[in-house]
Amino acid sequence: MPDATDRRILRQLLADPGIANAELAERAGVTPASLWRRLERMRETGTIRATESRIDWRRLGYEVEVSLRFTLDKTDPRAFDDFIAAARRVPEVTEIQTFLGSVDLRLSVIARDMAHWQQIYRESILTLPHVTDSDALMLVSTIKDVQELPL
Known part of the structure; x- marks a missing residue:
């Protein structure tokens, strides 16, 4: 189950899917290394399935x-x-x-x-x-x- 930090990361990703990892780490209040580990874990567990483009x-x-x-x-x-x-x-x-x-x-x-x-x-x-x-x-x-x- 995602903790408060994971939820902050997910909120930021939902708000801006194209955000750079450095900016995402700053907005979520974590180091870039911690962000990378958390993103990898969420991908491995299926919490994050894909990053997708929405076409108008x-x-x-x-x-x-x-x-x-x-x-x-x-x-x-x-x-x-x-x-x-x-x-x-x-x-x-x-x-x-x-x-x-x-x-x-x-x-x-x-x-x-x-x-x-x-x-x-x-x-x-x-x-x-x-x-x-x-x-x-x-x-x-x-x-x-x-x-x-x-x-």
Whole structure:
């Protein structure tokens, strides 16, 4: 379990993932050597799994984001595996999630514009296997998007 110093380090990493180790050590109140040991331990234990970049798709020309919810035909034992394999092959699918309840899966899909969305929908989404029901929600705005937990 992370101690108070580990939590300070994690808070700083969440606030500024690209921070240099020297600056991180200073902000967390530890020496660079201590910081290195703590980071290595947190990586080894899986507390820190990766340092990742978050891409703003809109800045790359993808103006449309759609969340699709699917219910699958659960009488077919391959339904989930087949659906997920097919969804992974759609380049514009940025996220695949599975759920318990009336919705089985959710896909996040990005498109350059509405014409591109229609092309993706007709050529890739409608052809996904084992779908018994689907629902689409188009993103209008993001009010809160944080990856932080209160540490």
